Amino acid sequence: MSGRLENRTALVTGATSNIGRAIATAFGAEGAHVAVSGRNAERGQEVVDAIRAAGGRADFVHADHDGSAARSRALAEEAMRVLGGRIDVLVNNAGTYPPTTTPATDEPTFDEVYGVNVKAPYFLTAAIAPAMATAGRGVIIDLGSWIARLGIPISALYSSTKGAVETLTRAWAAEFGPSGVRVNAISPGVIRPASTPEGSAAPGESMMRGTPANAPGAPDAIAKAAVYLASDDAIFVHGTVIDVDGGRTGVAVVAA
Structure with missing residues (x-):
């Protein structure tokens, strides 16, 4: 790696598996001191150990995102503590995805998904971005989704949360950009989980047939x-x- 993030600190939420783990690992390889955040301490420590084994710096920070401002503030404070007093990069990656239809979605599920996918990153950004603005520098990266802009017949709830996140990305860029904070988002397509057994189809793999890639992508x-x-x-x-x-x-997708 080229050390493009040397001497920077980063908090990656949902960093114990798949996309979050890949981002945390890549940041560590590029020289960042990474706060690996997630609910599962054992898996989080595995990510930390892997980053350290490769010569990087990382620490685990427990988080259980429920959308409350209090928990987001607590995560921000703990991450800042382990990172030595500042957070240069925030990656809002943690999310939950229930593959359900609109009629089958009950109110507790609705509230949970919006709590994890929208409220938690909203209040985490609110807790971290002002310090970045005061310092005159910082980066926030949100994770959207391809189904925020291309409708599919399931997961309307999840799609709507990612649409909200992508809208927040643009609004936050307008709000914090003049103070030196860059806010952008990544919209992943169908990504093959690292845990998918060799030779097995990845969830959503059929959605990629006929695309230029013609297959799911990798977390990397x-x-x-x-x-x-x-x-x-x-x-x-x-x-x-x-x-x-x-x-x-x-x-345009060409049917096989």
Whole structure:
């Protein structure tokens, strides 16, 4: 790696598996001191150990996102403590995805999904962005989704939360950008979980047939985009949602 994040600190939420783990690992390899955040301490420590084994710096920070401002503030405070007093990069990655239809969604599920996917990153950003603005620098990366802009017949609830996140990205860029904070988002396509057994189909794999990629992506593809946005290579990038989706939303799908 090139050390593009040398001497920077980063908090990555939902960093104990899949996309979050890939982002945390890539940040560590690029020189950042990473706060690996998640609910499962054992899996979180595995990520920390892997980053340290590769010569990077990382610490685990427990988080149980419920959407409350109090828990988001507590996470921000603990991450700032383990990172030595500042957070240079925030990655709002943690999320929950119930594959349910609209009629089958009950109110507790609705509230939980909006709590984790929208309220938690909202109040975490509210807790961290002002210090970035005061310092005159900082990066916030949100995770959207390709189904925020291309409707599919399931998961309307999840889709709507990611649409909200992508809208917040643009609003936050307008709010905090003039103070030196860059806010952007990544919209992943169908990503093959690292835990998918060899030879098995990944969830949603059929959605990628006929796209330019013609297959799901890997978590590392999202991590590379995150490194770019976090680094000075993206110094002139504000309020943008980068599609890393194998062409799923931008290119006509040709039926096989």
